[in-house]
Amino acid sequence: MNRPTTPGPLDLDLLLRSVADEVTPRANDATSAGLVRDGVRHARRRRALLVGAATALVVGAVGVGASAVLADDPRPVLPAPAPTSTPYPAPTHRAAFPSPVTTDALRCGAPAPAATDAHLLATASVDPAEVSVRSPEVAEVAGRVSVDGAARVSVLDPAATAGYVVVHDGVVVASAQPAHDGTRTISLTPAETLGTAVAVDPAHACAPDGGGGTAALAPGEYGLAMVVPWVVSSYALERDGTPGAPVTSPASGAPLFDGWLVSPTVPFTVAAAPEEEVTEPPAAPDPVPGAFAGPTTAFPAAPSYEDLQCGMPAPTPTGDELLARLETPEALSVTTGTESTLPVRLVGLSTARTETVDFRWVRAYVVSRDGVIVTSTAPATDAESYTVLAPGATESLDHAVASTVACEWGLPSEDRLPPGEYTLQAVHPWMITSYALQQRDGSWGAENAGGDLYKGWLVSDPVRLTIT
Incomplete structure (x- = not known):
């Protein structure tokens, strides 16, 4: 079996002769043969340019008999490759930026700037339909x-440096445009909305004489426009949903557009400041409740140990004049042969600090009937230690109350109080060795010490005692 031979280089002369033989029979007259030879000589002169055209001629000859020439060639005929599409970038629709609104066009005395439109790829607007402020307040x-x-669009962040202009009679009469050097660049997407805010201060307006100073806006009607720096470093546009390629500045570091967005103006009303009210000087601060007018105080006469013994009149309760007091519940009930607890609290005055002989271990009380003491547990004793009661401090001194009669040095006897109603008062030894008082201005006076400042008893209010 014959193996197909590998096709060699294309022989243009041989190919043309074969085509001529098949198209024109060999029995043609000399004129026809001469025309073919002239065609062959012409093809030789342009051989280098017609190699590709020869292939096309072979394909065209198939319809007029060339297939007979190729029928004897065992090599396969490959189809021509399909044309490939050339990739093109998405179309870019360039925007023609108008002349920018410059910072100078927003300064005092300049004509009122016109609102910019979508030719800058974005617009600015003031959200409230109108703004009013009462001088000297600031309008947010x-x-x-x-x-x-x-x-x-990629721009310097406009929200960080928004400003405003106030116009009157077609002229800028107040202007504020913060510098935007160093502001970060941000990317904004189609139809994105970016919130901004400005503080409009009517107290800072253009000086009437056109100088460099400032003055307050007179009460009246004005127009207010927000101005936003608009520095475009690149952008891309879409058309029919097809995004365009990004457009950047041909100059390195130079923006494509450097100007300001200007919103349409809204009515801006400045109201007059309220009439100044005549105010009296502030009153002196109230004194500290319970404070003292001086660093010392006078103590009342003190009940003695003998005043608290059986047969004596029921004692008078002591109060804040001793810089502390005893607090008890309103009533207590005791069953004969048992004890009940009387909750007692030692409470320091909030404006006094005291040091006393420490009798915290003494839990004494007196019981009276018909105004006379019928039992007393107040002992005759002494102590050598001292304790401090801080301002407003509270200490618990619970008492154990029984129906037993105690009339000799506070010691209980075998007698018991008969069932019935009595009055009960807690008593506590109170011997002050030093104290300090808070003054009306809040300060603390010097400490008072030395001698027997007070040597007596704290006595609580009477409470009802029921013995059953």
Whole structure:
């Protein structure tokens, strides 16, 4: 079996002769043969340019008999390759930026700037329909930057440096534009909305004489426009949903656009300041409740140990004049042969600090009937230690109360109080060795010490005692 031979280089002369033989029979007259030879000589002269055309001629000859020439060739005929599409970038629809609104066009005395439109790929607006402020208050005004619905833009952050102009009779009469050097670059998507805010201060307006100073806006009607720096470093536009390639500045580091977005003006009303009210000087602060007018105080006469013994009149309760007091519940009940606990609290005055002989272990009381003491547990004793009661401090001194009669040195006897109603008062030894008082201005006076400042007893209010 014959193996197909590998096709060699294309022989243009041989191919043309074969085509001529098949198209024109060998029995043609000399004129026809001469025309073919002329065609062959012409093809030789342009051989280098017609190698590709020869292939096309072979394909065209199939319809007029060339297939007979190729029928004897065992080599396969490969189809021509399909044409490939050339990838092109998505179309970029460039925006023609108008002349920018410059910072100088926003300064005092300049003509009122016109609102910018979507030719800058975004617009600015003031959110409230109108703004009013009463001098010298400051108006907080919200606004927004709205990106065109078919634009992606990279700009210096406009929200960080929004400003404003106030116009009157077609002229800028107040202006504030913060510097935007060093502001970060952000990317904004189509139809994105960016919130902004400015503080409009009517106390800082252009000086009437056009100088460099400032003055307050007179009460009246004005127009207010928000201005936003708009420094575009790149953008891309869409058309029919097809995004365009990004457009950047041909100059390195130079923006494509450097100007300001200007919102439409809204009515801005400055109201007159309220009439100044005549106010009296503030009153002196109230004194500290319970404070003392001086660093010392006078103590009342003290009940003695003998005043608290059986047969004596029921004692008079002591109060805050001793810089502390005893507090008890309103009533107590005791069953004969048992004891009941009387909760007692030693409470320091909030404006006094005291040091006393420490008798905290003494839990004494007196019981009276018909105004006369019928039992008393107050002992005759002494102590050598001292204790401090801080201002407003509270200490618990619970008492154990029984129906037993105690009339000799506070010691209980075998006698018992008969069932019935009595009055009960807690008593506590109170011997002050030093104290300090808070003054009306809040300060503390010097400490008072030495001698027997007070040597007596604290006596609580009477409570009802029921013995059953």
